[in-house]
Amino acid sequence: MSRDIIYCAAGNRVLIVCGIIGVCQREKLVLGEPIGSFLKKALQRLEYRGYDSVGFAVIDKDRRITLRKKKGKLAEIENILGFDAFDGVVGIAHTRWATHGEPSDRNAHPHIDCNGCVVVIHNGTLQNYQELKELLISRGHLLRSDTDTELIAHIIEEKIREGLTPLEALRETVKTIKGAYAFLAYICKEPDKIFFAKNVSPIVIGLGNGFNMIASDIPAMISHTKRVIVVEDGEMGYISPDTIYIEKDNNTPIDPMSRVITVDWTPEMIDKGGYPHYMAKEIYEQPIAIRSTLAGLPDQITDEILRILLRARRIYIAGAGTSYHAAMVIDFMMRNIVDLDSRSFISSEYLSTLRSLDDNDVFIAVSQSGETIDTLMAMRRAKSMNAKVIAVTNVLGSTIAREADYKIYMRAGPEIGVAATKTFATEVITGAYIVEKLCLVRGIECSQLSKEIRISPSITELIINKYFKEMESLSKILKEARNMYFLGRGSTLPISYEGALKVKEISYIHAEAYPAGESKHGPIALVEPGFPVVFTIFDDEYGELIINNIEEMKARGAYTIIAASENLERQLKLANKPIALPTMRTPVASAPYVAIHQMLAYNLAVSRGYDPDKPRNLAKTVTVE
Numbered sequence: 139m140s141r142d143i144i145y146c147a148a149g150n151r152v153l154i155v156c157g158i159i160g161v162c163q164r165e166k167l168v169l170g171e172p173i174g175s176f177l178k179k180a181l182q183r184l185e186y187r188g189y190d191s192v193g194f195a196v197i198d199k200d201r202r203i204t205l206r207k208k209k210g211k212l213a214e215i216e217n218i219l220g221f222d223a224f225d226g227v228v229g230i231a232h233t234r235w236a237t238h239g240e241p242s243d244r245n246a247h248p249h250i251d252c253n254g255c256v257v258v259i260h261n262g263t264l265q266n267y268q269e270l271k272e273l274l275i276s277r278g279h280l281l282r283s284d285t286d287t288e289l290i291a292h293i294i295e296e297k298i299r300e301g302l303t304p305l306e307a308l309r310e311t312v313k314t315i316k317g318a319y320a321f322l323a324y325i326c327k328e329p330d331k332i333f334f335a336k337n338v339s340p341i342v343i344g345l346g347n348g349f350n351m352i353a354s355d356i357p358a359m360i361s362h363t364k365r366v367i368v369v370e371d372g373e374m375g376y377i378s379p380d381t382i383y384i385e386k387d388n389n390t391p392i393d394p395m396s397r398v399i400t401v402d403w404t405p406e407m408i409d410k411g412g413y414p415h416y417m418a419k420e421i422y423e424q425p426i427a428i429r430s431t432l433a434g435l436p437d438q439i440t441d442e443i444l445r446i447l448l449r450a451r452r453i454y455i456a457g458a459g460t461s462y463h464a465a466m467v468i469d470f471m472m473r474n475i476v477d478l479d480s481r482s483f484i485s486s487e488y489l490s491t492l493r494s495l496d497d498n499d500v501f502i503a504v505s506q507s508g509e510t511i512d513t514l515m516a517m518r519r520a521k522s523m524n525a526k527v528i529a530v531t532n533v534l535g536s537t538i539a540r541e542a543d544y545k546i547y548m549r550a551g552p553e554i555g556v557a558a559t560k561t562f563a564t565e566v567i568t569g570a571y572i573v574e575k576l577c578l579v580r581g582i583e584c585s586q587l588s589k590e591i592r593i594s595p596s597i598t599e600l601i602i603n604k605y606f607k608e609m610e611s612l613s614k615i616l617k618e619a620r621n622m623y624f625l626g627r628g629s630t631l632p633i634s635y636e637g638a639l640k641v642k643e644i645s646y647i648h649a650e651a652y653p654a655g656e657s658k659h660g661p662i663a664l665v666e667p668g669f670p671v672v673f674t675i676f677d678d679e680y681g682e683l684i685i686n687n688i689e690e691m692k693a694r695g696a697y698t699i700i701a702a703s704e705n706l707e708r709q710l711k712l713a714n715k716p717i718a719l720p721t722m723r724t725p726v727a728s729a730p731y732v733a734i735h736q737m738l739a740y741n742l743a744v745s746r747g748y749d750p751d752k753p754r755n756l757a758k759t760v761t762v763e
């Protein structure tokens with residue numbers, strides 16, 4: 139896949155989550171249809187981003203605000219919301235993917251201030267949410283939702299009450315909030331405008347005749363304009379039917395016209411935000427997904443969670459498919475770094491594994507969807523034996539999250555590709571972060587682990603950008619293979635299993651993973667000249683041990699692909715295809731290094747003519763046992 143086709147605002151720096159659209163028109167029907175109909179169609183074009191609720195506000199010339207919102211998918215609720223019946227001069231609309239507060243009617247956007255004069259929609263997460271919420275409540279604000287977004291409306295309300303103009307209020311609001319955001323605000327003091335501000339989350343302005351619009355992505359606007367301005371981090375301003383005002387760093391105006399670009403998109407590119415497949419989009423999203431996970435963890439990993447883990451007699455960690463492999467990494471770190479008595483297992487094996495638990499034991503359910511029946515059943519069995527239950531999941535309000543005693547959300551954004559990618563990386567990072575905190579409580583030295591957690595987003599970014607094309611070329615060499623092995627030792631075993639799973643589920647090449655040391659006890663019998671064997675090696679105590687296993691495979695003529703820390707020159711020299719990766723020494727490396735396996739599997743599927751987003755016989759979420 140050419141990097142050129144990746145649209146910059148929806149590219150590898152942003153977390154795809156929530157959809158935003160706003161429009162101001164000089165008169166009704168300048169858009170050629172009621173504003174409500176336009177908003178509905180725009181949201182449909184943003185559906186690929188994933189969402190759980192929908193809402194909009196339409197404002198007419200005499201400042202009357204109509205606000206409607208509801209939990210559910212557009213197709214199910216569009217008639218209840220009745221978009222087409224509403225016309226006006228300003229409209230904003232939103233598809234929400236829950237981050238603060240479960241999916242519900244009242245948490246859906248837009249949100250309003252106490253006086254009903256400021257209406258806000260938002261994409262992103264505010265890091266100082268808790269602190270701002272307490273402050274606003276102490277000042278007498280009435281909060282009607284559990285969202286971070288609503289806080290923005292109340293902060294603007296305060297600033298306006300202090301006598302600031304809407305633009306000044308916006309500047310002050312941006313100084314107050316921390317985190318990732320792209321938000322739109324209607325402020326009734328200046329009723330022909332939509333104010334906006336952006337940091338990290340994407341936002342694009344669309345230029346028209348007698349109207350201007352603003353959205354989280356170009357597809358929402360493409361029916362009405364192809365002339366756009368990509369808003370950059372740290373910028374804010376407003377649009378009105380005839381003006382666009384942008385400023386940077388809190389009051390340096392920018393000439394918007396110098397930034398206008400004309401886009402020419404195919405429908406294929408539009409649906410997937412510029413990527414040929416959701417899986418590619420989600421592979422590229424990993425750096426920002428990991429950043430988002432890391433930003434959300436400090437508030438969630440409470441002292442109580444750490445205490446129950448450190449006091450546990452045994453810790454059971456269960457997951458299915460990719461989540462099981464993440465459970466393996468978490469288990470490995472808990473045993474080897476913190477010296478806890480943990481064990482990971484495949485969720486569906488709960489009957490044979492969970493035999494005699496009690497309230498001294500802890501069970502951790504790892505599940506992207508939070509709905510996988512095998513993991514849910516395992517969790518219920520552990521709970522019925524009084525074990526304390528922690529859920530690590532990506533979906534707010536999912537069944538596993540609801541039934542757990544403690545929940546930890548990854549906040550990786552929606553994952554649509556059936557083959558999990560970014561949620562593996564973020565599950566691993568969640569586990570690594572917990573392990574880091576456990577080390578700190580126990581006084582265990584973990585500076586290397588801490589460092590690798592923090593650099594994992596940039597290393598993942600580097601690996602993806604450097605190796606996507608190489609994995610595409612490698613896939614051309616391997617595409618006729620009928621079998622493959624993925625071998626690892628110790629720390630690299632879980633991502634070897636994950637690599638084999640990815641290859642078999644989307645490219646349909648038979649792939650197996652083994653502990654490299656075990657490969658001589660049977661698997662090697664299949665190896666003949668040209669048989670592809672992928673070794674993954676971190677710079678740790680297993681890096682030396684694996685050399686013999688590589689030699690054994692080479693002696694049988696295997697085609698060796700070695701993805702290793704770049705300082706492991708002896709190991710890399712043994713490869714037919716060496717892949718030298720930034721040196722990492724702890725199991726945190728599982729998150730960045732797995733991108734190699736994902737990109738190889740993805741490109742193998744594409745080279746063999748299969749659609750990686752629609753693997754046969756598989757479902758994203760499996761709710762039958």
Ligand code: G6P
Pocket residue numbers: 458459460461504505506507508509510513556557558756757758759760
């Ligand atoms: C299905 C999917 C896998 C996924 C597994 C567990 O089998 O096809 O990609 O890893 O379920 O899903 P979960 O939502 O529990 O992580």
